[in-house]
Amino acid sequence: MITPIIFIFSLLLSSSHAAVQDFCVADLSLPESPAGYACKKPAAVTVTDFVFSGLGIAGNTSNIIKAAVTPAFATQFPGVNGLGISLARLDLAVGGVVPFHTHPGGSEVLLVVQGTLCAGFVSSANTVYIKTLKKGDIMVFPQGLLHFQINSGGSQALAFVSFSSATPGLQILDYVLFANNLPTEVIAATTFLDAAQIKKLKGALGGTG
Amino acid sequence: MITPIIFIFSLLLSSSHAAVQDFCVADLSLPESPAGYACKKPAAVTVTDFVFSGLGIAGNTSNIIKAAVTPAFATQFPGVNGLGISLARLDLAVGGVVPFHTHPGGSEVLLVVQGTLCAGFVSSANTVYIKTLKKGDIMVFPQGLLHFQINSGGSQALAFVSFSSATPGLQILDYVLFANNLPTEVIAATTFLDAAQIKKLKGALGGTG
Amino acid sequence: MITPIIFIFSLLLSSSHAAVQDFCVADLSLPESPAGYACKKPAAVTVTDFVFSGLGIAGNTSNIIKAAVTPAFATQFPGVNGLGISLARLDLAVGGVVPFHTHPGGSEVLLVVQGTLCAGFVSSANTVYIKTLKKGDIMVFPQGLLHFQINSGGSQALAFVSFSSATPGLQILDYVLFANNLPTEVIAATTFLDAAQIKKLKGALGGTG
Amino acid sequence: MITPIIFIFSLLLSSSHAAVQDFCVADLSLPESPAGYACKKPAAVTVTDFVFSGLGIAGNTSNIIKAAVTPAFATQFPGVNGLGISLARLDLAVGGVVPFHTHPGGSEVLLVVQGTLCAGFVSSANTVYIKTLKKGDIMVFPQGLLHFQINSGGSQALAFVSFSSATPGLQILDYVLFANNLPTEVIAATTFLDAAQIKKLKGALGGTG
Amino acid sequence: MITPIIFIFSLLLSSSHAAVQDFCVADLSLPESPAGYACKKPAAVTVTDFVFSGLGIAGNTSNIIKAAVTPAFATQFPGVNGLGISLARLDLAVGGVVPFHTHPGGSEVLLVVQGTLCAGFVSSANTVYIKTLKKGDIMVFPQGLLHFQINSGGSQALAFVSFSSATPGLQILDYVLFANNLPTEVIAATTFLDAAQIKKLKGALGGTG
């Protein structure tokens, strides 16, 4: 008969500092470090920290781009903090567009779950990679490159995107140019766009200056 | 009037060594390095390298686990090589199970697209994190930890998993123990399983020794 | 004659923020980050932070596995925090075994100092790598793969293991399966083990459910 | 008297595989890996591999942006391959501009050596960080974020930029939008720019479609 | 007419936890982590955090080495914290020398802005790489290797150095040997230098023991 094993690994398993860095669930109330959010104490971690239900709800596409992005980054989904991975949901109504943007902190893989998308990115060598994607197709967008997605089908589209970072960031080109206080003359000088064009889009997107 | 810009960045853009490491599409015919497969020459890269359609096809679940895993790792999907990300598709028929396994090289996020799954993992501190997941739910499994997924609903389930590595690896516990030539006495000594149990499962899984 | 050098590097050397990240001795009382424990203030660091004597003491092998693991991870040995390295001591009495386990966070090199060990690991491709090791032999176990060590000689064995992480973690297969509250039916479904076998080992190892 | 030391480290120092990864000078003729170019054989490496004189020559600013960028990335300066660092030279004539661009692979620090620059970047949170820089000032542009530099003084300006990557990449916004074959309707849909504006700039920058 | 876009990315952009890890400006008052200083709250960050003017001022070379090093590491220039890059200024009067030293944490690229320098490093294979550098030349010193710079021209020299780390560290050989309390007999035993030589330089550099 086998008798209960004496807990030989007790130093490891019973330690009050049990966090052996399997994971680091984000505690948003503490100061951040360059590697991500600080860790919640292991004793306070529960399975709900590792599960997120927010991507099950369709985003509101009643807007000018007829699209919605719902992130599950470390800020929304603390369980991925420090693990180099995160997700987001894309809803695109008919005619919907996710405008040109970059993720400064990570690469992205797009998975089409419903509908048809036209997606593309441009490389540092200025080559355009563009493709029409159907349900079940996946496409990768390497880190930091400008890319876009367009609902090119006749029906609602649904996609999920994965990132190689828990905090990939999101920089939307139109927001950078037309939705903040960057002066029109600076934009004109650094993009060659006409001032009238800039002012028109600043008006639409809420930019000042 | 604006006249055509002289290509001031010509050194960068016209270089015959244009690969500025935006990406490194895998060339499976060349020797690998610790960082992944060697890169296809940039001039030979096309958009099809960045797109994969293999996850659009349901895996065959007519097997004893009533489940199928279809990977889109760098080996199958060369565009993700070196980018720290990859995907896979999980099909689980009614009663289907993805048995206990680990990914030695990366963390995983599971996304339920159809059906209901019961998923769980165990930490180094031997805490069990287990949860029933519905359509739209996501769950993260930190790198290297043993985890499993069970179709706990009454219908076919479909899920997609993302990894924080282009080559996360996959080590299925039952395969490690019962589907190779590891001698029964070694397995018995290192797992405390009874020899009869080991032999029964070796028979089922094709193990020898 | 040489006169004393004026301290030209004074900005660096006299800074009250002198920690130029040569090291980051763990302060276990502060919140952790994904990169490890927070750093003790440089002024409070002494040479004893960089020295650990706990591996000089033989572990207690009077237990069912006739073996003991004594870790010198960042939790026990704060000087290695953030440096990507740590050690542990293995004592194996005659017949002693370190059961199947993984280190989710790092690779391991085993060094046999006394006795004879039979050690092995299994790859993602399900190949078994197994070898009898004598005094002075070293063997590497790549990150995250299931591996074991058995005292295969007729005398006490002593080994030291090094890790490529300050917090490699330790997941012992038998603990995952039989020493927590994971329900028997879940274990049966995800391992194909018989319920009787599972209950027998739960009894021996203290598992419930 | 001291007699010559017998070369006790001979295994290390006399090895025919002497490359102990101090450096990896790029051999551009071999296949690349995700971590950079392959290494030149150590025996063929000379000091000239670690020195580059190309940044000593002013770039030609007789172009529409009145500016020139001269890179010393791993492709031009093989000695930095694998070391996570590279440089470039910026020449800006009066009125010169380095238009909005990103470096997908690394952060940048700008050093003004002559003249006055107005430089800025926009964060993921859409905050604008903009500043006039004088001789001796340095400014950091975090990885992957859109940024620009303008000669805002009345004289020629000279600056050097350093990167946290040997191959940081360079994606110039105007090139992405107006200097390739991305169709006008796609650009319009993904930027909200007017078709007339797009066509005007395609004309100036050589774009087609 | 375009109407204002509804802010579809509001979850990201309006979050009170807006820090999506574009950057992590150092807050020197908080505990450090192995990855660097803790981050200042995003709301408190201004453009001045990303700009540093300290390198515009010549260092004081009225000292025995006739040289001065002015660092812009994360401690002095908080904006580079976590970004893997930093700078420093070197001033060398006629006959000035930056003595043999290493940067334990990063590689260095030297840029000569004025004058002529003789610079060199030694590899692990004990090969000497030495070169006379003129204005505009750059030279790379791989991580952790001993190197030096000498003003070999007849006039004041000015150079800037970039590092592949925000906290590269600086270990000056003469300081290690002769400017602390390391006992003379230990130095003699570990360097083969004569005791008289050691004591002479201890006297000059302020060493004790």
Place this chain on the structure above:
Amino acid sequence: MITPIIFIFSLLLSSSHAAVQDFCVADLSLPESPAGYACKKPAAVTVTDFVFSGLGIAGNTSNIIKAAVTPAFATQFPGVNGLGISLARLDLAVGGVVPFHTHPGGSEVLLVVQGTLCAGFVSSANTVYIKTLKKGDIMVFPQGLLHFQINSGGSQALAFVSFSSATPGLQILDYVLFANNLPTEVIAATTFLDAAQIKKLKGALGGTG
């Protein structure tokens, strides 16, 4: 009764490109990359690639330093390539010394197996950390810092060192200064050592110039 499982993971397990990056055993005949040696084809890998017996043999201490270092880096022990770990053996006869040196590529942990050592390192802040170590003691030397070991007992000493890199490198101070062709005047200028002292040690260590 259980029938044999159909191999559902066949795509992964039967792939001709089975290398899922669990490991990358060095093939020294192929070009290196910045991340290490190229990988041997998985089919050619055997357990002997993961085992090394060279550290079981005492080094020859019949030399002026009465010490010997036997490395098990990736060059000698191909199984550790790419895994961020390696070992070495130190033999020190009575009076033996491992002179001041650095490892540019990794941190080190020293384990004393026999005898008594006096070991020390100096930080960037020029603080000396020195300690007498007995059998079983371990001490960590952070990456890139100058350190030494002295046999301070009355008997032969034996130690093993672990590194956080498969190719940590080794730069011995005396070799850098006195065992190559670095000119005496350059050494004098960059170390403040007297020419006579330099010439004496060049004579002993084989240096020229």
